[in-house]
Amino acid sequence: MPFDVPTLRKEFPTLQRDLDGHRLIYLDSAASSQTPVAVLDAMDRYYRWSRSNVHRGVYQLAEEATDLYEGARTKLATFVDADPRGIVFTKNATEACNLIAYSWVRRNLGPGDALLTTVMEHHANLVPFTYAAKDLGFEVRHITLTDDGQLDLDAARDLLADGRVRFVAVSHVSNVLGTINDVATIADMARAANPGAIIHADGTQAVPHLPVSFRDLGIDSYAITGHKMLGPTGIGALIARPELLDSMEPFLSGGDMIRDVTLDGATWNDIPHKFEAGTPMIAEAAGLGAAVDMLTELGMDQIRAHERELTGQLIDALAGINDVTVHGPRDLDVRGGAVSFEVAGVHPHDVGAMLSSTGVCVRVGHHCCKPLMKCLGSNATARASVHVYNDADDLPPLVEGIEAARSFFAR
Amino acid sequence: MPFDVPTLRKEFPTLQRDLDGHRLIYLDSAASSQTPVAVLDAMDRYYRWSRSNVHRGVYQLAEEATDLYEGARTKLATFVDADPRGIVFTKNATEACNLIAYSWVRRNLGPGDALLTTVMEHHANLVPFTYAAKDLGFEVRHITLTDDGQLDLDAARDLLADGRVRFVAVSHVSNVLGTINDVATIADMARAANPGAIIHADGTQAVPHLPVSFRDLGIDSYAITGHKMLGPTGIGALIARPELLDSMEPFLSGGDMIRDVTLDGATWNDIPHKFEAGTPMIAEAAGLGAAVDMLTELGMDQIRAHERELTGQLIDALAGINDVTVHGPRDLDVRGGAVSFEVAGVHPHDVGAMLSSTGVCVRVGHHCCKPLMKCLGSNATARASVHVYNDADDLPPLVEGIEAARSFFAR
Amino acid sequence: MSMEDLYQEIILDHYRKPKNRAPALDNEDVHVHHSNPLCGDEMDLRVRVVDGNLDAVVFDGEGCSISQASASAMTQAVIGRELKDGLELAEDFRLMMHGDEPSRADDLLDGVAFQGVSKFPVRVKCALLGWMALRDAIETYQSGASAHSVTHDD
Amino acid sequence: MSMEDLYQEIILDHYRKPKNRAPALDNEDVHVHHSNPLCGDEMDLRVRVVDGNLDAVVFDGEGCSISQASASAMTQAVIGRELKDGLELAEDFRLMMHGDEPSRADDLLDGVAFQGVSKFPVRVKCALLGWMALRDAIETYQSGASAHSVTHDD
Ligand SMILES: Cc1ncc(COP(=O)(O)O)c(C=O)c1O
Ligand SMILES: Cc1ncc(COP(=O)(O)O)c(C=O)c1O
Numbered sequence A, B: 001m002p003f004d005v006p007t008l009r010k011e012f013p014t015l016q017r018d019l020d021g022h023r024l025i026y027l028d029s030a031a032s033s034q035t036p037v038a039v040l041d042a043m044d045r046y047y048r049w050s051r052s053n054v055h056r057g058v059y060q061l062a063e064e065a066t067d068l069y070e071g072a073r074t075k076l077a078t079f080v081d082a083d084p085r086g087i088v089f090t091k092n093a094t095e096a097c098n099l100i101a102y103s104w105v106r107r108n109l110g111p112g113d114a115l116l117t118t119v120m121e122h123h124a125n126l127v128p129f130t131y132a133a134k135d136l137g138f139e140v141r142h143i144t145l146t147d148d149g150q151l152d153l154d155a156a157r158d159l160l161a162d163g164r165v166r167f168v169a170v171s172h173v174s175n176v177l178g179t180i181n182d183v184a185t186i187a188d189m190a191r192a193a194n195p196g197a198i199i200h201a202d203g204t205q206a207v208p209h210l211p212v213s214f215r216d217l218g219i220d221s222y223a224i225t226g227h228k229m230l231g232p233t234g235i236g237a238l239i240a241r242p243e244l245l246d247s248m249e250p251f252l253s254g255g256d257m258i259r260d261v262t263l264d265g266a267t268w269n270d271i272p273h274k275f276e277a278g279t280p281m282i283a284e285a286a287g288l289g290a291a292v293d294m295l296t297e298l299g300m301d302q303i304r305a306h307e308r309e310l311t312g313q314l315i316d317a318l319a320g321i322n323d324v325t326v327h328g329p330r331d332l333d334v335r336g337g338a339v340s341f342e343v344a345g346v347h348p349h350d351v352g353a354m355l356s357s358t359g360v361c362v363r364v365g366h367h368c369c370k371p372l373m374k375c376l377g378s379n380a381t382a383r384a385s386v387h388v389y390n391d392a393d394d395l396p397p398l399v400e401g402i403e404a405a406r407s408f409f410a411r
Numbered sequence C, D: 001m002s003m004e005d006l007y008q009e010i011i012l013d014h015y016r017k018p019k020n021r022a023p024a025l026d027n028e029d030v031h032v033h034h035s036n037p038l039c040g041d042e043m044d045l046r047v048r049v050v051d052g053n054l055d056a057v058v059f060d061g062e063g064c065s066i067s068q069a070s071a072s073a074m075t076q077a078v079i080g081r082e083l084k085d086g087l088e089l090a091e092d093f094r095l096m097m098h099g100d101e102p103s104r105a106d107d108l109l110d111g112v113a114f115q116g117v118s119k120f121p122v123r124v125k126c127a128l129l130g131w132m133a134l135r136d137a138i139e140t141y142q143s144g145a146s147a148h149s150v151t152h153d154d
Helices: A004-008 A037-049 A060-080 A095-108 A127-136 A153-160 A183-193 A240-247 A282-297 A299-317 A348-356 A370-376 A394-409 B005-009 B037-049 B060-081 B091-110 B127-136 B155-161 B181-193 B244-245 B282-298 B300-319 B348-356 B370-374 B392-409 C008-014 C065-078 C082-096 C105-119 C123-141 D009-016 D065-080 D081-097 D110-119 D121-142
Strands: A087-090 A114-118 A137-143 A167-171 A199-203 A219-225 A236-240 A258-261 A267-268 A324-326 A340-344 A362-367 A379-387 B087-090 B115-119 B139-143 B165-171 B198-202 B221-227 B236-242 B258-261 B266-268 B324-326 B336-342 B363-367 B381-385 C031-036 C042-051 C053-062 C147-151 D030-036 D041-050 D053-062 D147-151
Touching: A037 A060, A037 B037, A037 C042, A060 A236, A060 A282, A060 D121, A087 A095, A095 A127, A095 A167, A095 A199, A095 A219, A095 A236, A114 A153, A127 A137, A127 B266, A137 A153, A137 B087, A137 B198, A153 A183, A153 B087, A167 A183, A167 A282, A183 A199, A183 A299, A199 A379, A236 A240, A258 B370, A267 B115, A267 D009, A299 A324, A299 A340, A299 A394, A324 D065, A340 A348, A340 A394, A348 A362, A348 A379, A348 A394, A348 C123, A394 B087, A394 C031, B037 B060, B037 B282, B037 B300, B060 B087, B060 B282, B060 C123, B087 B091, B091 B127, B091 B165, B091 B198, B091 B221, B115 B127, B115 B155, B127 B139, B139 B155, B155 B181, B155 B392, B181 B198, B236 B244, B282 B300, B300 B324, B300 B336, B300 B392, B336 B348, B336 B392, B348 B363, B348 B381, B348 B392, B348 D065, B348 D081, B348 D121, C008 C065, C042 C065, C042 C123, C053 C082, C065 C082, C065 C105, C065 C123, C065 D121, C082 C105, C082 C123, C105 C123, C123 C147, D009 D065, D009 D110, D030 D121, D041 D121, D053 D065, D053 D081, D053 D121, D065 D081, D065 D110, D065 D121, D081 D110, D081 D121, D110 D121, D121 D147
Parallel strands: A114 A137, A114 A167, A167 A199, A199 A219, B115 B139, B115 B165, B165 B198, B198 B221, C031 C147, D030 D147
Antiparallel strands: A087 A236, A219 A236, A258 A267, A324 A340, A340 A379, A362 A379, B087 B236, B221 B236, B258 B266, B324 B336, B336 B381, B363 B381, C031 C042, C042 C053, D030 D041, D041 D053
16 A cells, blocks of 8 residues: 555655745655655754764763664664665765775776776766776776666676776666666676676665665665655765775774874774764764654655656656657666656756746756766756655646746747 | 853753753763754754755755855855855865865875874874875874973974975864964964975864964864864865865765766866765755854854863862873963863773763763873873853862762772 | 746747847857856857957857847847947946846846846856856957857856 | 662772782783773783683783773683683673673673673773683684784774
């Protein structure tokens, strides 16, 4: 049984807002999700009751704060089916991708090596690696797309064939096309070509919407971000195999990540602490823990089923408008709820502004995926994306707004 | 006129807590300060009213969120007397120190060069540089202490004399000794020896307690952290001369920090955005803005005057107990309100635990300053530190707790 | 955020029937190309100078209604002006976009209709695109060159 | 957090009058040095083995009351035991520190007084220091070596 969206919506304060007489219709969860009261309460409890720093405090507040923080790690580990020692908290998914880029890629790849990524990556899962390539002289290869916006696995096989690919960075779910990539198969292919290859996936758009088992994906590391999964801003995580983390040199250094420090050097703490330098995001971790609780309670299978159905309705509604092109796969089995579209003759900025005037929030632009935009032959698209609090009632205002933009801006 | 502490205390929810019948006496602000209701409200307003991502959104929520975020930057710039284009938000002070270590030190220093720091640095302002030295082979030199816990500027002059010091990392205020270092003079000395030297200071313990003008310090960069200045966890900043930032390559890369991205490379956005990759700490910035407002309203001169007097009383109270040694300068003009002490024959853990049993929160351990501990000939100390919400009423319970620990643990 | 603040009728007229929009210009003295990679706008501006005056100004490009309409209104406001005067008018428009009252409202002609755009920070750069291209074209001409390409920041 | 949970009278007795505390041991077979840089605790443990039994165990070091008292109680509980039995008892103590009921409460002697420490996560490693040193000493002996040095994590 799907959950009751109108009731659920009451848990999200910003959605109660009225914009010039229009109900706020939030279709931009792929950029950032709304935050439920339970998450705000969890952060508030920390600030109002246990406000102090974590680790090594001998007084009660400090022990409570440590329990909140480490408890969130355990919750997240259970949620994504990973080892808690493999959960490194970061400020966002971008930092998580940079962590693996600095601590593994930059310390292992050089001339003669290759890194494989895709043309659909978010800049977060692309630029840290091309930047490293520029400094270190390894080659970057890109998996291209099939006509329906999926990764071309035949092309991937060719790119892997010479065995020089030592690192793979691939998104689990595209924030523009919605495509759900078969990360496990790509990992198998990469290891078949080079058994030592490290596979990193960007799970930012997956974890909020699909049941995810890090163990079952069979990869080495995985980046996620809190603010897209009903959690607060300012927290994300790198999820990794503990053995990989153990073998890596630290990235950020400073307090809390050391075992011993002398004037000239330092020895590192155990994982995951070795990768968490400085005072961590304590309130944010407590908030993320509460977000994970809520997602678990709603049930990731139920969430996926609900969003799958709604995404189908969204695509049908958009595709039914004259002059509207929808990007990404039509097969709902391989796509999540981020739906990019274009209105012929109307610039996405104008579509977005028109929708905004009736309280409909969509994102317009390149969505931090400039190489993908180029593949689509486009400078920018509009994108509507759904989450647990959206339902079919949100679609008519979207369609009406687009129709209005068409007649308003038609030349 | 000093402000009214008992009234002010009501603004801090955790301080209202009662621990087994004892009033909570929080003397650990050097680890993390309490957070006032105004800061929690500012974050709540974002989450409950304008929850969305920043930058480039064409709808109203996104513009509000952007205003909150960029408004916080302006507030912080005014507060520390710096150019807003020189404010880079980070997750904490540790990340800020790593930023300058990766984007400047690691790209500029090598064999034959030297970096000057001090024996009193927090690991955050030391390990990123010794770690870089290990990778890149430059030399690290350390300013030693005078008998009263100040930096030995004669020693500093000698260390600078050969002109090979190209980077200086020094704390503005010590988190263990309380010493206020004369950063401006050290900067002058370093530039006299090598005009191109870059001077970086750790302002983490200064900005919450003293009036600070980044411009007047005459340095190049400065690290601070939100959670010690009445702000939330999960936010800090590197404050830097815009020209220095402009000349530096980015550190973290990904979304929002780029101008253009192709499959093989990227061009960078303008400062400060070039250094802020990914979704930023939006709620946290809003909270930090409110914290800055509160500090400004109380008046940094008043805060300093209040804490100066209270620190004097604290030192006198501690020094009056038998077998207690107080570390750091006695001259209140050159010291802030972090007071480390030791009780002969009683391990700091036992002092801390005993104090905790009557609601008094102090920190015990090495305070992330292992090299300094070694200089003090000690493995660990206890530390009481004050902030705006402390007053003389907090001292008798501290003294009684220490006395109790002495008689309880005396062998 | 009301549509009327942003999309005044004058703006829509310029968007629907742009003035001085053309892919080429006879006897052109300067051609500048401006782009904004972050929103994908592209603008070509061509200028012919006669006796120190902006004799002809044409634009071409791709972008949202605001950027296209603003460029159109710009050409009308500046054609026939001395180069220096064109620069001053561009500065007046720029300040207006940052919230100031325009000091030369009459000279901006339809350009004043864009005052409301200043309330929409994300769109300010759209309205400025044509004007910044003009400024660049004049400065390029003054420096003795004939072509220039600029990538704008967000 | 009550002082009584943590500092039971038995613990304080061991702290004030430690048993088997000595800087040296005649005919020692193994000497291990354990330190915890994060709280500065240092522990030297010396063991003499006779006929496969822990004939003598002495400790010396610096640290808080819990670490010193726990090491003292440990020596009393293990002297005279077979090496394997000593290892098992160390494991029982370790599990107790992580919240389990001790299965050999009687054999732990005064060691059971430390059960309350498990509620104070920061202090658990203090209580464990001596026991971990013992485990290391036995394993070092079994491996044929006579000295070992270990740095513990937080
Ligand atoms: C002097 C000093 N520098 C740097 C830091 C690091 O701050 P954060 O943990 O917020 O990164 C601290 C506090 O822990 C400090 O006291
Ligand atoms: C697919 C994908 N990866 C990575 C990111 C980066 O996440 P963050 O901005 O939280 O670092 C995003 C969102 O912006 C995304 O959609």
